[in-house]
Structure formats: structure tokens, C-alpha cells
Amino acid sequence: MQEKINLFTKLLDSVHCVGTVDEAVSAVLKKLLFCPFCDEYFIESASLLDHIKKDHPDRLSSKTIKVEMHEVEDDAETVYICPHCRFAVDNNSSSPTSAIINHIENHTGSIDPTARISFQISRDKELIQTYINGKMEIDLFCCSVCTDIFGDAESLLRHLYYKHSDADSKNIPYETINLIRDCAKDFPTQKKAKVKYKLKYPF
Numbered sequence: 001m002q003e004k005i006n007l008f009t010k011l012l013d014s015v016h017c018v019g020t021v022d023e024a025v026s027a028v029l030k031k032l033l034f035c036p037f038c039d040e041y042f043i044e045s046a047s048l049l050d051h052i053k054k055d056h057p058d059r060l061s062s063k064t065i066k067v068e069m070h071e072v073e074d075d076a077e078t079v080y081i082c083p084h085c086r087f088a089v090d091n092n093s094s095s096p097t098s099a100i101i102n103h104i105e106n107h108t109g110s111i112d113p114t115a116r117i118s119f120q121i122s123r124d125k126e127l128i129q130t131y132i133n134g135k136m137e138i139d140l141f142c143c144s145v146c147t148d149i150f151g152d153a154e155s156l157l158r159h160l161y162y163k164h165s166d167a168d169s170k171n172i173p174y175e176t177i178n179l180i181r182d183c184a185k186d187f188p189t190q191k192k193a194k195v196k197y198k199l200k201y202p203f
Ligand SMILES: [Zn+2]
Pocket: 035, 036, 037, 038, 039, 040, 051, 052, 055, 056
């Protein structure tokens, strides 16, 4: 408990331009990262990710599925493959690279919009035949909060952080809000007393 009070006090110290307790509370909430699966919260993304790995490993497990969505036809010579879900288009497409990039952008939007886009190009006859025969299988990681799918646990983790850890995406327990409120009780006056006039140009 004291640990949390210290954390909130530290965060309150770093917020600026708030006039009311409510504003102070929402400013603190904005700085917190909430676990999508329990009532824990953190300020460092690494701590949140460690917590999910340690306490909710079942949420990061994969399942094997058949790749049913692809555009690989019988006469395919080259395939362009999505690294996340193994969706593939072949050289028959009018622009296979833009087709695969458009597809991959749907994934990166929900993992990390700044992520670099990469895909696999293959002329492997056996691999192409696996698609044509409908035998392509993959271990997929599904988000248990929404329905997005990922090719590896790291991407799913990043997605949980980017999409499901902010205060808006969760019902914050009443006790947490109350505790922050308590810490912010005399916040506006406290803040005024703390204003320091720093010299910007020391000459
Ligand atoms: Zn948790």
C-alpha cells in the first residue's frame, strides 16, 4: 500500500497544468499501464510485460491452425508470405508486393504502427504446394482481449501493451481511483507552493 502511495505521489509530482483533483487523478491514470488480465498496474512497459509473462502465461500460449486464407494458385512460381499469419499471395496478383504490404499493415496497426514491414519471398516448390494442397499449418497466438492474431508471443505482448494497457481500455477498480484521489487531495495548493523559478539562461 505504502509503495503505491509513494508511486502516486511521485507521479503527481511530475504532472503539470492541472487545477482540480479530478484532473490530477486522470493525469496519474494516463501515466499508468494496466494489466489487461488483473488489477495490477505499472509505470514501466518492461514491468508490465514481465508481469504478463510471469503471471498470465496461459494468455500467451499458441494454437496450431490451418492457413485457410491465401491467394496461391496452381501455377504459382513465387509466393509472398506474411510473417504474422502466413497469409500468402502469388506472382499472379497484379501487384503482389502491395497486396502483401496492405495485408501486413493491418497487423502492424495493432502491434506497433512504427514497426518495420518485412515479408518472405519464396520460390520453394514444396512450400508452394503445401499452400495449394491446403496443408499449410501455423502456430498462432491469439489475443484473448480482442480477436487479433500474431505469429509469435513477442508480437502478442507488444499488442497487449499498445492496445490494451491504457486506463481507457479497462474498468479501473474503485480502490485504485480512491487511493489516487487521496494522494491528490491537496494537490493543487501543494503544487502552487512548489513552483520554482528556474533560470533558463544562466548568463
Ligand atoms: Zn495481471
